[in-house]
Amino acid sequence: MRFQNKCLLQRLFSKIPYGDLCNYVMQRYVTKSLPQTEEKFKKRYANAIRHRETYEKLSSKPIAKLQVETTGEASSLIEHARNRLESILSELEENVNRIATLSLTSTGSMSHTLG
Numbered sequence: 001m002r003f004q005n006k007c008l009l010q011r012l013f014s015k016i017p018y019g020d021l022c023n024y025v026m027q028r029y030v031t032k033s034l035p036q037t038e039e040k041f042k043k044r045y046a047n048a049i050r051h052r053e054t055y056e057k058l059s060s061k062p063i064a065k066l067q068v069e070t071t072g073e074a075s076s077l078i079e080h081a082r083n084r085l086e087s088i089l090s091e092l093e094e095n096v097n098r099i100a101t102l103s104l105t106s107t108g109s110m111s112h113t114l115g
Contacts, residue, residue, distance in 0.1 A: 010023060
């Protein structure tokens with residue numbers, strides 16, 4: 001499946017009820033990008049460990065000191081994800097303030113917002 005199509009589907013799933021479930025089903029059964037079994041997961045994990053061990057054996061630079069640089073499309077996706085996360089956190093804070101205000105008002109306490 002093309003990367004752009006997956007992005008569009010994930011965007012759609014983020015806007016519909018039960019989108020997280022739809023995304024899971026899509027990744028598990030259509031793109032098969034999620035492990036299907038515990039055995040397959042263990043194989044992927046073991047493979048990742050072997051890659052890391054091979055890197056550490058052959059490289060002069062410690063893996064902990066590596067820095068990943070992104071350019072082009074990956075960079076813009078990371079920026080979009082960061083902006084979206086900030087938007088979600090802002091919306092969450094507004095909702096918490098609204099709920100706190102309603103809760104304090106309904107119990108007869110003085111209205112107060114968080115933050």
